[in-house]
Amino acid sequence: xxxxxxxxxxxxxxxxxxxxxxxxxxxxFLERARSEWLRARGVSQxxxxxxxxxxxxxxxxxxxxxxxxRLDDMLxxxxxxxxxxxxxxMFAQRIWRDPADADLLVSxxxxxxxxxxxxxxxRRLPPVIVRELSA
Amino acid sequence: xxxxxxxxxxxxxxxxxxxxxxxxxxxxFLERARSEWLRARGVSQxxxxxxxxxxxxxxxxxxxxxxxxRLDDMLxxxxxxxxxxxxxxMFAQRIWRDPADADLLVSxxxxxxxxxxxxxxxRRLPPVIVRELSA
Amino acid sequence: xxxxxxxxxxxxxxxxxxxxxxxxxxxxFLERARSEWLRARGVSQxxxxxxxxxxxxxxxxxxxxxxxxRLDDMLxxxxxxxxxxxxxxMFAQRIWRDPADADLLVSxxxxxxxxxxxxxxxRRLPPVIVRELSA
Amino acid sequence: xxxxxxxxxxxxxxxxxxxxxxxxxxxxFLERARSEWLRARGVSQxxxxxxxxxxxxxxxxxxxxxxxxRLDDMLxxxxxxxxxxxxxxMFAQRIWRDPADADLLVSxxxxxxxxxxxxxxxRRLPPVIVRELSA
Numbered sequence: 001x002x003x004x005x006x007x008x009x010x011x012x013x014x015x016x017x018x019x020x021x022x023x024x025x026x027x028x029f030l031e032r033a034r035s036e037w038l039r040a041r042g043v044s045q046x047x048x049x050x051x052x053x054x055x056x057x058x059x060x061x062x063x064x065x066x067x068x069x070r071l072d073d074m075l076x077x078x079x080x081x082x083x084x085x086x087x088x089x090m091f092a093q094r095i096w097r098d099p100a101d102a103d104l105l106v107s108x109x110x111x112x113x114x115x116x117x118x119x120x121x122x123r124r125l126p127p128v129i130v131r132e133l134s135a
Numbered sequence: 136x137x138x139x140x141x142x143x144x145x146x147x148x149x150x151x152x153x154x155x156x157x158x159x160x161x162x163x164f165l166e167r168a169r170s171e172w173l174r175a176r177g178v179s180q181x182x183x184x185x186x187x188x189x190x191x192x193x194x195x196x197x198x199x200x201x202x203x204x205r206l207d208d209m210l211x212x213x214x215x216x217x218x219x220x221x222x223x224x225m226f227a228q229r230i231w232r233d234p235a236d237a238d239l240l241v242s243x244x245x246x247x248x249x250x251x252x253x254x255x256x257x258r259r260l261p262p263v264i265v266r267e268l269s270a
Numbered sequence: 271x272x273x274x275x276x277x278x279x280x281x282x283x284x285x286x287x288x289x290x291x292x293x294x295x296x297x298x299f300l301e302r303a304r305s306e307w308l309r310a311r312g313v314s315q316x317x318x319x320x321x322x323x324x325x326x327x328x329x330x331x332x333x334x335x336x337x338x339x340r341l342d343d344m345l346x347x348x349x350x351x352x353x354x355x356x357x358x359x360m361f362a363q364r365i366w367r368d369p370a371d372a373d374l375l376v377s378x379x380x381x382x383x384x385x386x387x388x389x390x391x392x393r394r395l396p397p398v399i400v401r402e403l404s405a
Numbered sequence: 406x407x408x409x410x411x412x413x414x415x416x417x418x419x420x421x422x423x424x425x426x427x428x429x430x431x432x433x434f435l436e437r438a439r440s441e442w443l444r445a446r447g448v449s450q451x452x453x454x455x456x457x458x459x460x461x462x463x464x465x466x467x468x469x470x471x472x473x474x475r476l477d478d479m480l481x482x483x484x485x486x487x488x489x490x491x492x493x494x495m496f497a498q499r500i501w502r503d504p505a506d507a508d509l510l511v512s513x514x515x516x517x518x519x520x521x522x523x524x525x526x527x528r529r530l531p532p533v534i535v536r537e538l539s540a
Contacts, residue, residue: 011305013157013298017150017206023463024148024432028283031429035281039342046342058428062467071152072309072316146440148433158328159301162294163418170416174477181477193293197332207444207451283429285422287476292418341422 003080004040006033007098010073020068026106027063030093033077034110041132052126053117059088060111067097067105074098075105083133087122088113138215139175141168142233145208155203161241162198165228168212169245176267187261188252194223195246202232202240209233210240218268222257223248273350274310276303277368280343290338296376297333300363303347304380311402322396323387329358330381337367337375344368345375353403357392358383408485409445411438412503415478425473431511432468435498438482439515446537457531458522464493465516472502472510479503480510488538492527493518 008029016022038045049055069075080092088111095106116123125133143164151157173180184190204210215227223246230241251258260268278299286292308315319325339345350362358381365376386393395403413434421427443450454460474480485497493516500511521528530538 009302011298011302012151012153013159013301015152016147017152017154018147018460018462019152019154022148023466024429024436027429027432028281031283032279032281044342055423057423057473058470060467060469061428062465064465065463068462072314144437146433146437148436153325153327158331159294159297162297163416166294166418167414167416179477190288192288192338193335195332195334196293197330199330200328203327207449282421282423283427286417287420287422287424288417289422289424294418 003078003092004033004037005076005078006036008032008075008077010069010071010075012071014069015071018068020070023065026065026069026095026108027061029075029077029095030079030091030106030108030110033079033093034081034091034112037079037081041128043128048126049117054123054126055115055117055120056089056112057115057120058110059113061108063106063108065106067103069095069097069105081133083125083130084111086124089125089129089133138213138227139168139172140211140213141171143167143210143212145204145206145210147206149204150206153203155205158200161200161204161230161243162196164210164212164230165214165226165241165243165245168214168228169216169226169247172214172216176263178263183261184252189258189261190250190252190255191224191247192250192255193245194248196243198241198243200241202238204230204232204240216268218260218265219246221259224260224264224268273348273362274303274307275346275348276306278302278345278347280339280341280345282341284339285341288338290340293335296335296339296365296378297331299345299347299365300349300361300376300378300380303349303363304351304361304382307349307351311398313398318396319387324393324396325385325387325390326359326382327385327390328380329383331378333376333378335376337373339365339367339375351403353395353400354381356394359395359399359403408483408497409438409442410481410483411441413437413480413482415474415476415480417476419474420476423473425475428470431470431474431500431513432466434480434482434500435484435496435511435513435515438484438498439486439496439517442484442486446533448533453531454522459528459531460520460522460525461494461517462520462525463515464518466513468511468513470511472508474500474502474510486538488530488535489516491529494530494534494538 084090091110093108097103219225226245232238354360361380367373489495496515498513502508
């Protein structure tokens, strides 16, 4: 199955005085792709928080920075989710400089827990997500 | 009365590829000084939100950018509040590069409204703030 | 002439613990629209910095915050530039929540100076910009 | 040897609409502690970039998010560097909510490469860093 891919432009806000994207800001690009993967499946995080009352929270991540992104670059950010246990998701993610496949900039794996919106205790993934990952 | 002054260091996160602090990030420094002015008066924004149930919200601002700040600069940020009507505050603020008075980098005026935490409608400033501004 | 409009989604990175977009982060949206206005005219800021050697720098701004943007909102950001003197531009900008015209969230005016990339002294706008604004 | 510790306050800018610090922003706190560890040893990153002409770049990191930080929290960020090969450093880092030791929020390991400022190729660590890590 081909992973979900989202695109984003690098603006001044993303860069630092080294002339490249600031290392923490790649995590913003990674999250945009995860949020858009959910949206593309018709899943609203705000709606999930109300019914059935679950929120997602990053509990661990690993990032390898291979090459820097620069101002005006157009990036492709992939998002390949896997079910891990009943209450968390593992996302394998990559960031390329467009045209895609040309330059792998960042690879990451991000573990996201599903939590009860009220108690913040771990909770089973909602059926809409389970269905998606079993497909 | 001498205005309240707070200090902050410029880190990589604050800069952009132009080699200077990104223009939006000076607003983060301005807010730190306003939050610390409140804290120095014993006012907790989280406590105010619970009792008497008020929050503050920036409704307008003007900024003049005179000289850029750079990585590793130590900044002094002043905060001179004035009572404006019964439900808002006007902060005159400045940012210098230390040693203070040497280099005026930014001057700003920021209007902050006092809102009811539940309805987000304008509401009179809490007595602790009024007392402070009348002193 | 209809102003240039650019769209942007609100992500977690843009919001704060008040549940709305952090006040400094609207300035990031405003800048994306200005950068995309230049790009739509075929102007690369990186190329301009090399030849003829000019960069742009925000020297003053005014912002009115009317209503807050929230997570998942799709925003339309307008950018209406005017020539001011020979060495600076004034941008009238607005941010709406989509569908456009429904909700005006922010209005701003941003003054941008044209500087020599080497000396950072004021310099006449490059012909490509002057042509655009005279059209 | 006790690790270096730096403190930082959580402001509105650091939080997101979940009411907690945004996951990418802990990386800003981690970097402040690494920069201050260098500064405490008399090392200026701007000076190193000129002479002997080296810069540092994060090449990989792992983060475990254990508990969230919230608005107004005072954080302690530790920074325990180890020499890894001749051209990179490994930092073991932790973030606590003050009072220190009370609540471990984040643990991380961050690998930083030493690069030639001109070519961006790997380069041996400067003597001032080697001396520090051998002490």
